[in-house]
Amino acid sequence: MIRISDLSYRIGKATILRDISTELPKGALTALIGPNGAGKSTLLRLIGRLEPLQTGSVSLDGADLASTRTEDLALRMAVLGQQTAIASRLRLRELVGFGRWPHHRGRPCAKDSAIVDEALAGFALGDLADRFIDEISGGQAQRAYLAMTVAQDTDWLLLDEPLNNLDMAHARALMCRLAELVRGSGKSVVTVIHEVNYAAAWADHVVAMKDGRIVAQGTPHEVLTSETLSMLYDTPVTVGTHQDRPLILHHV
Amino acid sequence: MRLLPAAMLVLVGLACASLTIGAASISILEASRDPWAALILMQSRLPRTLAVILTGAALAVAGVVLQALVRNRFVGPETTGTAESATLGLLAVTIVFPASPLWAKMVAASVAAMLGTALFVAVIRRLPVREVMLVPIAGLVLSGVIGSVATFVGWQTDLLQYVNGWLLSGEFSGVLAGRYELLWVAAAAAGLAWFAADRFAILGLGDNVATGLGLSPASVMRLGLAVVAVVTAMVITTVGLIPFVGLVVPNIVARIMGDNLRASIPVVAVFGAVLLLACDLLGRLIRYPYEIPVGTILGVVGAAIFLWLLYRRPAHG
Numbered sequence A: 001m002i003r004i005s006d007l008s009y010r011i012g013k014a015t016i017l018r019d020i021s022t023e024l025p026k027g028a029l030t031a032l033i034g035p036n037g038a039g040k041s042t043l044l045r046l047i048g049r050l051e052p053l054q055t056g057s058v059s060l061d062g063a064d065l066a067s068t069r070t071e072d073l074a075l076r077m078a079v080l081g082q083q084t085a086i087a088s089r090l091r092l093r094e095l096v097g098f099g100r101w102p103h104h105r106g107r108p109c110a111k112d113s114a115i116v117d118e119a120l121a122g123f124a125l126g127d128l129a130d131r132f133i134d135e136i137s138g139g140q141a142q143r144a145y146l147a148m149t150v151a152q153d154t155d156w157l158l159l160d161e162p163l164n165n166l167d168m169a170h171a172r173a174l175m176c177r178l179a180e181l182v183r184g185s186g187k188s189v190v191t192v193i194h195e196v197n198y199a200a201a202w203a204d205h206v207v208a209m210k211d212g213r214i215v216a217q218g219t220p221h222e223v224l225t226s227e228t229l230s231m232l233y234d235t236p237v238t239v240g241t242h243q244d245r246p247l248i249l250h251h252v
Numbered sequence B: 001m002r003l004l005p006a007a008m009l010v011l012v013g014l015a016c017a018s019l020t021i022g023a024a025s026i027s028i029l030e031a032s033r034d035p036w037a038a039l040i041l042m043q044s045r046l047p048r049t050l051a052v053i054l055t056g057a058a059l060a061v062a063g064v065v066l067q068a069l070v071r072n073r074f075v076g077p078e079t080t081g082t083a084e085s086a087t088l089g090l091l092a093v094t095i096v097f098p099a100s101p102l103w104a105k106m107v108a109a110s111v112a113a114m115l116g117t118a119l120f121v122a123v124i125r126r127l128p129v130r131e132v133m134l135v136p137i138a139g140l141v142l143s144g145v146i147g148s149v150a151t152f153v154g155w156q157t158d159l160l161q162y163v164n165g166w167l168l169s170g171e172f173s174g175v176l177a178g179r180y181e182l183l184w185v186a187a188a189a190a191g192l193a194w195f196a197a198d199r200f201a202i203l204g205l206g207d208n209v210a211t212g213l214g215l216s217p218a219s220v221m222r223l224g225l226a227v228v229a230v231v232t233a234m235v236i237t238t239v240g241l242i243p244f245v246g247l248v249v250p251n252i253v254a255r256i257m258g259d260n261l262r263a264s265i266p267v268v269a270v271f272g273a274v275l276l277l278a279c280d281l282l283g284r285l286i287r288y289p290y291e292i293p294v295g296t297i298l299g300v301v302g303a304a305i306f307l308w309l310l311y312r313r314p315a316h317g
């Protein structure tokens, strides 16, 4: 479980996050939703210790973030940021291989390369493994970063808009893969999702943020209502159901 | 083709040539019987060859580390104010503690070089990320400013001759046994970079990725700056400023085999040694028995390679 207590965050004079306290369940797929600028990325970066905490605290399965060594945290959680423009000229296999660094710290063994191969195959990158990342498409690169994150093989995965650049088929495949990691391997996933229907279809827990605050949280049925979503995005939203899951109609 | 063995073979060939060629006509094959030949070989030819190899390898490795640290391919240790800062450090210690031992001078030069390079990193952090070409320009401006300060201080204190020795184009004709051994320190620093290669490669992926993988970007940065600073300080105090090796060699190698530094650093080192030794030999042969400083040769050869790399860039990205 990730426990967040009294978390606030400021950049200069602007308050980005205000008094956030919540718990993100272990062994579940949690979706963070909310309009642009709500503070979702900031919250995820703070949990992922990519930014230092200012006030409040975060604990990961009981371990306080501020007092746990960063190399130990790397064995417990993997973070994929929103902007991952990587300028290095690496082959996909090498890039994904760096996901194993926290485990082998420079001395990879057979198990590491097996996990890397599996991650590449899991994101349909087997054929591209020996290509350089500056020689593939944006969607393929996004899948490579995801494969690297998954190869880190941590209990927790924090993903910021992982569906960026992915086409319909790969987006569905990714959500399916994440759900499988949660149900099959007992991992916990926290992911910022832009398209609420993916949250509706796949999430176990939904956290809705606006203006640096959490405005609603709970199961998809509890949070993804027409009332909450219309308020959240300041635009009229209709919610139906499809296969017992909410279906959000917001595009017309 | 196996790149590394092939490059090593070329290096061995060049090294043999370098042992044979020089103003004094001796036969190195006679060295076991002819004491005069043995003296020249051990006191001059071998030290010079080793000095060139160590310098070329260390500078190229410093270049690849620097490029990973700043995530920009258009910089080298000679365009980031590193050498000029080392010079300032040497000047300071020479003026304040004229009698200080050599090691103290080297420490001062290295620390100053590190501070200067850190200043460069701090400056470019404030530049817009997309403007890749602003980074080398900022480096050149910073080098210019620190270099003028060093020149001014040297001029005021009658030490200009030393400043020029450190900052004008480098050459190896003065290398003798006993006068090049600091370059082993530079080579050791480059060796350290190879041990930490994965860390530099990961930092090259960005601070966020590095943090996510459990590294501290700040401490990897400090280690990298230390490597670059020590290499640069040792090279300029021993042979003077050697341009282009740290800039073009990492680019050539990255184009061929990418940025997986664990695999590429040995290749970078050998390529650096090959380039510098080839240029040094050229400098010795063009006006034989007179010499053209290797820095001058590199100014031409290195600039040509760099322009070629720039021109070819869009084809590969």
Ligand SMILES: Nc1ncnc2c1ncn2[C@@H]1O[C@H](COP(=O)(O)OP(=O)(O)O)[C@@H](O)[C@H]1O
Pocket (backbone or CB within 6 Å): A011, A014, A016, A034, A035, A036, A037, A038, A039, A040, A041, A042, A043
């Ligand atoms: N470096 C920064 N400086 C100033 N404001 C920032 C910075 N980064 C983010 N913000 C602001 O913080 C708020 C939250 O940003 P973010 O967490 O990225 O939102 P989200 O991911 O929900 O779209 C936004 O209003 C954004 O403008």
Ligand SMILES: [Mg+2]
Pocket (backbone or CB within 6 Å): A040, A041, A042, A082, A160, A192
């Ligand atoms: Mg965001």
